[in-house]
Amino acid sequence: MNHQNIRLQPGLYFVATPIGTARDITLRALDILASCDLIAAEDTRSLRKLLEIHGVPLAGRQVVAYHDHSGSGARNRLIDAINSGQSVAYASEAGMPLIADPGYDLSRAAAEAGHLVTAAPGASAAITALTLAGLPTDAFFFAGFLPNATGARRKRLEELREVPGTLAFYESPKRVLASIKDMQTVLGDRPAALCRELTKKFEEVRRLSLSELVESLEEKPVKGEIVVLVDRARAPTVSTSDLESDLRAALKDNSVKDAADIVSKLHGLPRRKIYQMALNMAKAED
Numbered sequence: 367m368n369h370q371n372i373r374l375q376p377g378l379y380f381v382a383t384p385i386g387t388a389r390d391i392t393l394r395a396l397d398i399l400a401s402c403d404l405i406a407a408e409d410t411r412s413l414r415k416l417l418e419i420h421g422v423p424l425a426g427r428q429v430v431a432y433h434d435h436s437g438s439g440a441r442n443r444l445i446d447a448i449n450s451g452q453s454v455a456y457a458s459e460a461g462m463p464l465i466a467d468p469g470y471d472l473s474r475a476a477a478e479a480g481h482l483v484t485a486a487p488g489a490s491a492a493i494t495a496l497t498l499a500g501l502p503t504d505a506f507f508f509a510g511f512l513p514n515a516t517g518a519r520r521k522r523l524e525e526l527r528e529v530p531g532t533l534a535f536y537e538s539p540k541r542v543l544a545s546i547k548d549m550q551t552v553l554g555d556r557p558a559a560l561c562r563e564l565t566k567k568f569e570e571v572r573r574l575s576l577s578e579l580v581e582s583l584e585e586k587p588v589k590g591e592i593v594v595l596v597d598r599a600r601a602p603t604v605s606t607s608d609l610e611s612d613l614r615a616a617l618k619d620n621s622v623k624d625a626a627d628i629v630s631k632l633h634g635l636p637r638r639k640i641y642q643m644a645l646n647m648a649k650a651e652d
Contacts, residue, residue, distance in 0.1 A: 369396035369422050374403075374453035377482025378444075380469060381457040383412075385489045385591070386565035388419045395486040396420055403452035406432040406444055408468055409459040432456060434468050441472050448481050460591075462490045466510045466536050491564055492534045495593035499559035500573050502598065505531030512537070512545055519545065523552040533596040542592055543583045549596060550576040557597040563590040604633050613644050622648050 379398050384390040399405060400422045407413035410429045417424065432440050444454050456463055456472065462485075463469035476483050492508050507529045512519045526533055533553075537545050542560070549558070558579055560572040568590065572582055576596065612632065616625035626641035633640075 368393060368420055369400040372397050372401045374398065374401050375482055376448055376451045376453055377484065378448060378472065378476040379453060379455045380463040380473070380483075380485040381455050382462045382486060382488025382490070383416060383457050383460055384565065385460045385491045385494065386563065386569075388416060390489050390565055391416070391420065392486060392488050395488055396422060398455050398486050399457070401453070402427075402455040404428060404430065404444070404447050404454045406430045406454060406456040406472075407459075408433045408457070408463075412459050413457055432468065432472065436468075441475055444472060445475050445479060445481075448476060449479070460489075460491075462487065465490055465492065465508070489565070491536070491561075491591065491593050494564045495559070495561040495571075495595055496532065496534060498561055498564075498571050499532075499595040501532045501557060501559060501595050503532065505598075506534055507531050508534045510536055512548075514541070516544070516548065520548050520552050523548060527553055528599060531598050533598070535594045535596075537592045537594050539587070539589045539592060542588065542594065543580065546576055546579050546583065546594065549594075550580060553596060553599070556599070559595045560588070561593045561595070562588050564593070566590070604635070609633070609635075609640070609643060610647065613640070613647055617644065617648060 379402060381395045381398055382392070383395070399417060405413065405427060407429055410431050413429060430440065430443065432444065447454050456469060458467035458469065461467065464473065473483055496503050496506055507526065509526060512522055512535060535545070553576070555575050555577045558574060558576050560579055561570070563569050570588070572579060574582060609629065612629045613625055616628045620628065622644045623641065626637060626644045629644070630637040630640040
């Protein structure tokens, strides 16, 4: 038996569940699931199966469904249970609750009511993919699922284009090719990685540029749970002489301010730096 029965304070306990391999659950997560008064789950069947695998008995306790379509009634039921002094554990179908999964409204309601809100952390597909992708991990932005429609998807990618960190997306196998094509169009041909079926038997990581990923998916489509990672934008190195040359050309027909605007936008550099350079050049020529 891997779990222990422990005394839990009244409150809300978010429990991470495995993203694939059942043995990736933590011992503390099993303790909480074995000891809480009430269990809530995004998918009650998958949670019951997980408890059965690890020999955690329900002992007459309920497993209440709570997901994106549950509404305030189910949420109020869980808050009422905590109000009455019970410990409530909530688990997503896979991974950490709230990370592209339900739980935010429940967390906020419990916290606003002054209750204990804590978590037994564990597996996350986004973090696991970042570890395997071979892309920078010093800064990253989790963007979740992109919109279904092409126009809305490209608009969202435009908003993410200048994020100074690795971009992480969840995607479905039916839509992943179209999404990566849009990423290449909007973001440029950046280094990327497609990670699928993480921790499962057919785990795969394709570390390629976006254009190469398009070719790879056209040749060999994928199935399963997918995370796509895309490297941050890389500013090209511009020499001082090139900047001065572009500023001289811009200053012929524009004011210092307008010339600085034109050149800073051309090279994606801070306007203040370019403006000061243009000002010095204009003074030198007077």
